[in-house]
Amino acid sequence: MAGPLPRRVFLRRKWSGKPEIPHGEPQRQVPWGVRREIIVTEMLSLDGVIEAPGGETGYRNAGWTFNDVEFDPAAYELKGTEQEEAGALLLGRKSYEAFAPIWPSREEFAGYNAMPRFVVSTTLEDDDERWPATILRSLDEVKALKTGQSRTDFDRDFDGPLLVHGSATLVRALQEAGLIDKYYLLVFPLLLGAGTRMFSDVSLHTQHLELEEHARYSNGIQKMIYRVKK
Template sequence: MRTLIVTEFITVDGVIDSPGGGSHPRAGWTFKDVPFAPEAYEIKGREQVEADAMLMGRVSYDEFAPIWPTMEEFAQYNAMPKYVVSSTLANPEWNNTSVLRSLDEVARLKESDGGNIIVHGSATLAQGLAAAGLVDRYHLLVFPLLLGDGKRLFAGGATSSLTVAEQETYSNGVVKLVYDVVR
């Protein structure tokens, strides 16, 4: 069985909305409001190397597909299989992208042969995956900010017990928390 990892930039109050840009009033909070510390992003490079597939929701696909293929630092993501959970996307244009129509299809993907499946962004999808018991691990970079409102990672009533697999605090106040879901 493959490991499904949800990876997020998240604020102390649980907001994951628009960390690099987007529609949130404080969009870009990861680089506008917190000093850059390169060591805090080590996990992002590791995720790309260790992942075998990327899973995302339709909104994240629409945001990533026009930009990520042009970025050299995402070469491995651009080459790997990508899956979009969507009831409306018909013909994805991003290289090596397939559409899954349901969480049941995600469960079948998890049961297939292969390595880690990484989920970036995709608040609604991450919540659905958690509620369905499909998430195995969380990679969280917690930013020392309170945004008050916006899309949150943990909502919708899903509950899980977690164990800490890794933790580290960086000079800019960002905290890396890696949690395994207890089954």
């Protein structure tokens, strides 16, 4: 997923105001070895497409989250929960570059903006000063962050889950590496056909999921929260 979603999609309860942790100013230290869950959060069509939900250019069905489905604010309460519960954002390069110019000025993204950010990329040279982030160069570094084995102080300045937003290529890599713990999914009653999908098509061992929460909304959107059985 890239670019902004419409403001109304991120209606949420009043955010409690976790402070943003600037680079070089650690707020507190999380002990070594404290594991963090990786949670993938996506809006997707029934056939698994996550491309251009907010109207980004270049995709035939861009804006499908609000163009093709009646708006029901209850369906998006999950986004408020995410901002309260997550400890940091974990993004791929494309999503980071799309979010960085836009999210810092958006009040409805206050919770996301206050979190530490990590970008997984082998090609990104520098983070964007408008939306600073720590660059991770490999899945090994992601695993170290997840398992509390990372050796940099900044990686110890937060606790709580790592939230993956959009970032289709990263999501598939995390799936293939077995690093995902939970999925927060809003499934839209649409078949979009062609488009970027979130699920890997690599031959993998069967991954078993446990449904922890489910809700159906008036517009046909379904919330499904799955835990990956390890």
